[in-house]
Amino acid sequence: MESRILQLIAALRASGVRVSLAESAEAFSAVDLMGIQDREQFRLSLRATLIKDVKDLPTFEKLFPLFFGSGQPPEMGGNPMDDLSPEEIQMLAEALKQFAENLRQRMERLMNGEQLSRAELEALGQLVGLNQADNLNYQNWMTQRMMRAMAFPEVQKAMKELMEQLAQMGMNRERIEQIRNMIQQNMQGIQKQVGLFAGERIAENLSEKPRGENIDNLMNRPFEALSDSDKQLLQREVKKLAAALRTRIALRQKRAKSGQMDAKATIRASLKFNGVPMEIKFRNRIHKPKIVVICDVSTSMRFCSELMLSFLFALQGQVRKTHAFAFIDHLESISEDFSGTNADEAIQSVLWRMPSGHYNTDLGYALNNFNDEYMDTLNSGTTLIIVGDGRNNYNDPRLDIFSRMSRRSTRTIWLNPEPPVMWHGDSDMHKYAPLCSDVLKVSNLRELADAVDQLMAG
Known part of the structure; x- marks a missing residue:
């Protein structure tokens, strides 16, 4: 219990709440006096001693319920098959055969009212970057990503x-409604379980967050x-990073100025x-590539694309030509913004013209715009780069x-912050990927910098 209280205090401090050593000591004294048997009195004791500003x-x-939850698992709707007759169970089994094996297994677990194991929650959290999250505002976002990683939208549709x-097979309407209601409760139970886990892990991350954030940690954070x-x-x-890359790329290009021996020129020189x-x-x-880059600047991709544009702006001297485009629900040429000398002003000009918000990303329509107006920017000397999550x-x-x-x-390089296991639902990435020379995961700044270095090396 003491360690959990210390974690709560550390998380409060990481969230900007000022808690002195004296106030921490007062909190432990209050808990010793009031005890922990009554959860509400325990909560009020900590709140009264640790919080001085409304x-x-x-x-x-x-934060409190994330460290000191009720300890009760989310309520599930139960197993709808408990009340089914043998004929109805057979009917259900036949109906399930139409679905793919992986999807069928997820549906059966949901119908049985099975919760996720701790190991499954840990694996999901690792997959979506939950272990790096230390802001409670991202609890719902992380929950949605974990549900998406489990193909939850596809399960609901199935x-x-x-x-x-x-x-259609003739099952009684009331029985179908009973099954539907129990499955819906089980779905809500799983979502609540995932949400609680996400909140608890973020709170723990906050408690472990160093006071001076290490830049290396930030570079690895999704x-x-x-x-x-x-x-x-x-x-x-x-x-x-861009300055270091520019130096490294220039040195690489200098060392590679010479290609195969030119016999005719050698004889003439002799x-x-x-x-x-x-x-x-x-x-x-010719070592300097010609680049055409198309960036998704919708809300989910905005910061990744902003950093990518910063890299490209800084590396202009290492490329022959850059044609840059941005899209949300339509395509805009932003090449003219790269003609100046101030990277920050150029990128902010692009983002100002295409403000973030609740848009319906439409990559297909943006590609249609490119086909109508800019297809001639591509040729045999061009590297095509797409920065986006492929969600359409x-x-x-x-x-x-x-x-x-x-x-x-x-060559065609796609930079995507999502791993292949997330390519389902409204993602068309599994369709685009076979048409690319390479697909690189860029979920954090370190991966993005490595990807830029790799594509410039090519």
Whole structure:
């Protein structure tokens, strides 16, 4: 119990609440006096001793249940098959056969009212970057990502189809409604379990957060887990990274100026030495790539694309030509913004013209815009870069256009913050990926910097 109280105090401090050593000691004294048997008295004892400013009360009320929850698992709706007759069970089994094995297993677990194990929750949290999150404002966002990683939207859609199939097979309407209600309760129970786990892990992360944030830790933190202050630190760090990359790329290009030996040029040069080949001539190779980059600047991708544009702006001297585009629900050329000398002003100009908000991302329509107006920017010397999560809100992905763009380019690199296990639902990434030369995961600044270095090396 003492360790949990210390974790709560550390999390409060990390959230901006001032808690002195004397107030911490008072908290332990109050708990010794009031005891922990009555949860409400325990809560009030900690609140009275640790919180001195009314504006900090909401932070305490958020954190307390995450460290000292009720201990009760979320209520599940039960197993709907307990009341089914053998004929109805057979009917249900037949209806389930139409679904793929993986989806069928998830549906059966949901119908049985099985909660997620601790190991499953830990694996989901690791997958979506929960272990790096230390801001309670991201609890709902992380919960949604974990549910998406379990293909929850697909399971909900499949359950609806299952109910329709059972109705067509002749199952009693009241029985179908009973099954639907119990499954819905089980779904809500799983979502609550995931949400509680996400909140508890974020609270623990807060309690372990060092007072002076290490920039290395921030570089490894997923973009969606960054606070506004974290983003400001990384925006300054990306300039240092870009400068180091620029030096490394320039040195790499200098060392690789010479290609294969040019026999004819070597013979011509030898004439002034009476035919002795004193100077070996090489064919020069073109090392500076031509880049066409298309960035998703919708809310979920905005910061990743902003950093990518910062890199490209800083590396202009290492490329022959850059054609840059941004999109949310339509495509805009932003190449003219790169003609100046101030990277911050250029990027902010782009983001100002395309403000974040609740948009319906439509990559397919943006590709159609590119096909109509900018297809001639692609040729055999072009590296095509897409920065986005491939989520298209179930709009037409226009694979025909993307395939044509990929064929016209020397190589096509897709930078995506989501791992392949997240490519389902409204994501068309599994359709775009086979048309790319490479797909690189860029969920944090370190991965993004490595990806930029890799594509420039190519």
